Amino acid sequence: MNTVENIKDAYDVVIVGAGPAGLECAKNLGGSNLDVLIVEKNKVPGEKVCAGGVTFNDLAYIPKEILNFPLNNLHLKYKKTNVILSSPEGLISSVDRVKLACYQIDYLKKFKNIQLLTGVRVTRIISNFLLELSPGRQIKFKFLVGADGSVSVVRRYLRLPANKLGITFQYTLHTLPKKLELFQVFLDDNLFGSGYLWIFPHQDYTLVGCGSDLKIINPKILKSNFKKWLRLHKFNISEAKLKSAFINYDYRGYKFDNIFLIGDSAGLASGITGKGIYPAFLSGTQAARDIIQEHHSQNLIKEWLEKKEKQEKYMYFLKNPALRKFFLSSGIKLLSNKKIQKKGIQAFT
Numbered sequence: 001m002n003t004v005e006n007i008k009d010a011y012d013v014v015i016v017g018a019g020p021a022g023l024e025c026a027k028n029l030g031g032s033n034l035d036v037l038i039v040e041k042n043k044v045p046g047e048k049v050c051a052g053g054v055t056f057n058d059l060a061y062i063p064k065e066i067l068n069f070p071l072n073n074l075h076l077k078y079k080k081t082n083v084i085l086s087s088p089e090g091l092i093s094s095v096d097r098v099k100l101a102c103y104q105i106d107y108l109k110k111f112k113n114i115q116l117l118t119g120v121r122v123t124r125i126i127s128n129f130l131l132e133l134s135p136g137r138q139i140k141f142k143f144l145v146g147a148d149g150s151v152s153v154v155r156r157y158l159r160l161p162a163n164k165l166g167i168t169f170q171y172t173l174h175t176l177p178k179k180l181e182l183f184q185v186f187l188d189d190n191l192f193g194s195g196y197l198w199i200f201p202h203q204d205y206t207l208v209g210c211g212s213d214l215k216i217i218n219p220k221i222l223k224s225n226f227k228k229w230l231r232l233h234k235f236n237i238s239e240a241k242l243k244s245a246f247i248n249y250d251y252r253g254y255k256f257d258n259i260f261l262i263g264d265s266a267g268l269a270s271g272i273t274g275k276g277i278y279p280a281f282l283s284g285t286q287a288a289r290d291i292i293q294e295h296h297s298q299n300l301i302k303e304w305l306e307k308k309e310k311q312e313k314y315m316y317f318l319k320n321p322a323l324r325k326f327f328l329s330s331g332i333k334l335l336s337n338k339k340i341q342k343k344g345i346q347a348f349t
């Protein structure tokens, strides 16, 4: 096991954060001639507030065997209208984030050039070649990869603001009536602003959460509306702990000389759906390719950005309460049409 005492003083690449982005980046640097250190503040990688929802494009990175269920339908509800979104292969499943991290870390074990240090925080980036770990230990690097999520120490060092943020609240529930074991998303412009409430079943628990753009609804109101909705729908949350997290979707570049930002630290999640695991994988791969100078015809981040930007154009309708009501109520009706639904699924997953 790696400890602060037995790691080296200098690495070719230091990756801050062992989420899907950081671990995927490490995987793509595995077997190269670069010495790589991943630093993760949590003792158990993967313990992250996330619904763990995955769709078919995630399967390029996540094996079906670790999903909780085969891909399923998604029940999308707006007030009294209910549309079942489906596709021939199925649409949505869930993955336990700790299980996902274990899977990614297991894969890294075969690479001698990758070291993982857990339970240690990167406290400060001192310069473009030096950083500090929590016990005051300094490490030199040639390349630094910020894979440290929405509140990123690497992004802060680069002085990049994060003005586009989603705020989320989530409960992990261990007991639910059986009929709720479906993937469900509830839209309600009055309660959840531009966002939505989700019920995502996992193997031994169900994640129930809600999120919205921070500028559209006050977090205190969102939290109170969330609890109100749960009480109304007879959810027992008396024993459950409410967790909250931001989602940064303010993309301002990923490559800054020898410093990279990937996943949420780069603001790559979708501002509309909150989907961020897939772009975390894509950007981890792309940053590694850039570091080892492996040239491919497509840039994976640019490809994702085209989709993300198209999705976020709808933000215009969601910002204004009257337009939002119209957009959501007419949007859900349009989705009952199978052809439109197919296009919607392609655009938003």
Ligand SMILES: Cc1cc2nc3c(=O)[nH]c(=O)nc-3n(C[C@H](O)[C@H](O)[C@H](O)COP(=O)(O)OP(=O)(O)OC[C@H]3O[C@@H](n4cnc5c(N)ncnc54)[C@H](O)[C@@H]3O)c2cc1C
Residues within 6 Å of the ligand: 016, 017, 018, 019, 020, 021, 022, 039, 040, 041, 042, 045, 046, 047, 048, 049, 050, 051, 052, 053, 054, 120, 121, 122, 123, 147, 148, 149, 150, 151, 152, 153, 168, 169, 170, 209, 211, 245, 246, 247, 262, 263, 264, 265, 269, 274, 275, 276, 277, 278, 280
């Ligand atoms: C409530 C909620 C629900 C979501 N649901 C979904 C969903 O259903 N599907 C989906 O695709 N996306 C979802 N997302 C988004 C998804 O969780 C993120 O986009 C994804 O986790 C990004 O991966 P990442 O590797 O960039 O960052 P993270 O997964 O956040 O990993 C960052 C890692 O860095 C570590 N770290 C942070 N700071 C430091 C430091 N200073 N030193 C050392 N380590 C550090 C953290 O502990 C963490 O392990 C959701 C997000 C939230 C908040």
